[in-house]
Amino acid sequence: MLDTHPAQAEDDMTLRFIGTTSEHGNCPTLYEVVETGDIVVQGDQLTDGEHLAQLRDLGVRETAVVIPRDLLARFAPKE
Numbered sequence: 001m002l003d004t005h006p007a008q009a010e011d012d013m014t015l016r017f018i019g020t021t022s023e024h025g026n027c028p029t030l031y032e033v034v035e036t037g038d039i040v041v042q043g044d045q046l047t048d049g050e051h052l053a054q055l056r057d058l059g060v061r062e063t064a065v066v067i068p069r070d071l072l073a074r075f076a077p078k079e
Helices: 049-053 069-075
Strands: 015-020 029-033 039-042
């Protein structure tokens, strides 16, 4: 996937809560980076080596997280 803009310095980000599918905390959640419109995904980190090996071009600064499909269906931007 082609990066459309350079990574923003984390100390320059303001996150806006978009939504979660749980009311009990410690659950997958979506946030918007106010300055860019990018989406931050909070979820359980994928750690199994066999599963990670199936990912394409996972960068050294990247991680994969698992979230419920319903979270994206309900809260991900539709545009």
